[in-house]
Amino acid sequence: MVYNPKPTDLIIQKVTSEQVPVLDLFSYINGVDGEAEQLASDLRYIQENLGFYYIINHGVSNKLIEKAFEQVRLFFGLPDSEKNRIMVNENQVGFVPSKASIMKTELTKENTMPDINEGFSLMREREPNDPKVLAGVRFSGLNQWPEGVPKLKEILLKYHLEMEKLGKRLLPLYALALEKPLEYFNPFFEDAHYYNRNSMYPAVKEPGKHEALGAHTDHNFLALLPMSEEPGLMYATPSGNWLKAPKVPGAIVVNTGEFLKRWTNGRFLPTPHRVTIPRRNRYSLTFHYSPSDETEAIPLDTCVSPGNPPIYEPKTFIQHMTDYIDAVYVPQKEMMEC
Numbered sequence: 001m002v003y004n005p006k007p008t009d010l011i012i013q014k015v016t017s018e019q020v021p022v023l024d025l026f027s028y029i030n031g032v033d034g035e036a037e038q039l040a041s042d043l044r045y046i047q048e049n050l051g052f053y054y055i056i057n058h059g060v061s062n063k064l065i066e067k068a069f070e071q072v073r074l075f076f077g078l079p080d081s082e083k084n085r086i087m088v089n090e091n092q093v094g095f096v097p098s099k100a101s102i103m104k105t106e107l108t109k110e111n112t113m114p115d116i117n118e119g120f121s122l123m124r125e126r127e128p129n130d131p132k133v134l135a136g137v138r139f140s141g142l143n144q145w146p147e148g149v150p151k152l153k154e155i156l157l158k159y160h161l162e163m164e165k166l167g168k169r170l171l172p173l174y175a176l177a178l179e180k181p182l183e184y185f186n187p188f189f190e191d192a193h194y195y196n197r198n199s200m201y202p203a204v205k206e207p208g209k210h211e212a213l214g215a216h217t218d219h220n221f222l223a224l225l226p227m228s229e230e231p232g233l234m235y236a237t238p239s240g241n242w243l244k245a246p247k248v249p250g251a252i253v254v255n256t257g258e259f260l261k262r263w264t265n266g267r268f269l270p271t272p273h274r275v276t277i278p279r280r281n282r283y284s285l286t287f288h289y290s291p292s293d294e295t296e297a298i299p300l301d302t303c304v305s306p307g308n309p310p311i312y313e314p315k316t317f318i319q320h321m322t323d324y325i326d327a328v329y330v331p332q333k334e335m336m337e338c
Contacts, residue, residue: 036182043173052256076200163287200282218256297317
């Protein structure tokens with residue numbers, strides 16, 4: 001495979017200074033020759049040295065994102081009694097009350113204080129007769145929708161559709177960045193596993209060292225996060241500094257997950273990140289994009305060599321997600337007792 005482009009000077013400069021690089025997808029989406037190869041080169045440099053970047057001109061409607069934010073605000077404004085009717089279940093679907101998680105960085109015990117945020121978690125929308133629903137496959141149950149926000153389901157399902165399209169647009173870039181054919185990742189994402197974790201971070205400080213969301217790395221292939229109006233997101237740099245993620249209107253944050261790290265034998269880095277207590281209530285629409293349940297993260301041949309043997313055992317995505325969710329979230333029984 002001919003793969004000649006080098007990372008652009010601007011990307012190198014940004015990553016070297018530990019600032020968030022920005023990839024513009026406009027020319028790539030519009031089929032400009034050579035743009036995929038150049039973006040892949042930039043992406044590879046980012047992923048090997050930082051793991052955290054923004055995309056602009058990504059093709060997702062800003063109006064749709066605004067509508068999704070508005071619907072999520074309305075949901076979190078519902079009375080607790082109504083939110084509690086759809087309490088999160090074993091499939092990680094439903095309302096997640098505050099202090100229900102203690103986030104971790106690569107499954108370590110670094111954090112000890114529960115996070116101060118509420119969540120509304122959704123997976124891929126499925127029908128009751130879906131084979132995975134009938135088989136009781138974990139994380140593939142029916143979504144729970146509240147009655148008090150009538151347009152929430154319609155808007156968020158449109159949002160899911162557009163974010164999945166964006167994830168598919170990025171797959172060829174990741175394939176090229178890893179010296180693979182453009183279509184390499186496509187078969188693994190035919191029944192892509194996505195997890196939409198909508199959150200509300202209240203502007204309330206409590207005694208102790210609680211954060212809105214503790215330092216952690218994501219479980220997924222990658223995460224897509226539209227820019228919130230209220231700041232608060234921070235990311236860890238390779239040198240160990242914590243920096244504020246700058247606001248870029250219309251941008252979407254892209255963050256590498258631990259499953260991709262395993263798949264690339266540690267080559268593509270997941271960036272630790274956290275959310276500080278905001279000055280005003282802060283909302284997020286995080287969309288975790290991952291391959292199908294049965295996909296095994298067997299280190300790619302382009303990421304191993306005689307001097308760099310595999311450092312991870314093969315692991316399916318559903319097992320990886322199960323391990324992650326069970327490690328960071330309070331068991332449902334304990335949650336109900338709180």
